[in-house]
Amino acid sequence: MGWERVYNLVRTIPRGRVVTYGQVASALRLKGGARTAGRALAACPSGRGIPWHRVAGAGGRLLIREPQASLQRKLLESEGVFFLSPLRFDLTAHSFRIATAKKRSSKHRPRRH
DNA sequence: CATCTGACGACCG
DNA sequence: GCGGTCGCCAGAT
Numbered sequence: 001m002g003w004e005r006v007y008n009l010v011r012t013i014p015r016g017r018v019v020t021y022g023q024v025a026s027a028l029r030l031k032g033g034a035r036t037a038g039r040a041l042a043a044c045p046s047g048r049g050i051p052w053h054r055v056a057g058a059g060g061r062l063l064i065r066e067p068q069a070s071l072q073r074k075l076l077e078s079e080g081v082f083f084l085s086p087l088r089f090d091l092t093a094h095s096f097r098i099a100t101a102k103k104r105s106s107k108h109r110p111r112r113h
Numbered sequence: 114c115a116t117c118t119g120a121c122g123a124c125c126g
Numbered sequence: 127g128c129g130g131t132c133g134c135c136a137g138a139t
Contacts, residue, residue: 001136021121032135034121039136042120057121064120072120 003040006030009098010041013054016079017096018089020058027098038063060091 005028013019021037030036047049053075054098057063062072073083083089 025121032121033133035119036121037122037135040120044120052120055120058123062120068120079139111129 003043006037006040007044007050010044010050010052010055010067012098013051013096013104015051016081016094018054018056018076018081019093019096019098020091021055021063022058023098024055027100033092035056036077054096056089056091060089062087062089 006024009024010019021034021041024037024040025031025032025034026093028037030040030074032039041052041055044050053072056072062069062071068086073086073089077083081089081094
């Protein structure tokens with residue numbers, strides 16, 4: 001399955017901001033929910049400038065296993081994200097609200113759904 | 114085709 | 127806060 005949609009979305013996350021797997025799944029309406037978003041990131045190709053480290057678990061937790069977790073933490077801290085513990089960071093202070101991709105013209109304002 | 118395995122998250126004790 | 131259960135589903139074995 002093409003995870004391109006996921007990667008494209010992840011690429012829009014600003015520096016120092018973080019979104020959860022659930023947010024990604026919700027924004028893209030991924031079939032399997034948050035877990036599917038996780039699989040997409042797990043298969044994330046490296047060396048393509050995808051800020052995979054800006055996606056974490058709900059509540060601001062790193063769910064990835066070591067040694068990757070340490071790398072993610074390092075990357076996030078380098079962007080100013082404050083960690084309360086090795087695997088927990090202050091999500092409320094760094095969460096990024098994904099723009100609801102509603103492509104509607106200003107006229108007609110068709111209702112959602 | 115049958116199972117197992119997760120970079121999830123909501124719930125519950 | 128911590129650990130267990132459950133629903134979820136694409137790949138790997």
